[in-house]
Amino acid sequence: MTATDPVLLCYCTCPNAESARHLAEALVGERLAACVNHIPGIQSTYRWKSEVTTDTEELLLIKTTAARFEALKERVLALHPYELPELIAVPVERGHVPYLDWVRAAGGD
Template sequence: MSDPTTVLLCYCTCPHAASAQHLADALVGESLAACVNRIPGIHSTYRWKGKVTTDVEELLLIKTTVERFEALKQRLLALHPYELPELIAVPVERGHTAYLDWVRAAGED
């Protein structure tokens, strides 16, 4: 992932709507992401501190670039209420060219 213009789709879960909206506003407002979609009602089952837990969360789909990822990660970690926030970035291999160009340009405003 050495090309800084590569578009990334990042996944992050949040415990509730307020924290999800706060993160979305900050990441887009600070030009770290072009767009953040919030998907409520995600049911997550995971092992945490030796116990299997199930929670209802909101999933954020964050669109950014490799160039902005490190700054996005640092901001997300600073604002997120979880002790260990999920942040997974997947490179976008294909898509609507005009949309991907818009994501790339979003940090230039």
């Protein structure tokens, strides 16, 4: 990772705390993410297979870099229990520079 590698904030919903914890631990353990925050108890309303559904989910906020995103995406798709998991990456435009440097360095040894 370089000092200029863009930091990303990725959003991913999971059906429950167990699947969220499993995914978060894999991503951080495999150095694909520096940190993952869990936000339990969100309500999601969406259209799936022609039906409007509301479910309780857990939201993961995943901090990573652009360089690690493709590998992170492949791992999410491999581990996630949903047929079509949500994974949205938003570039971090500004932040506390030492924290952003830590996110960049978290993929190293």
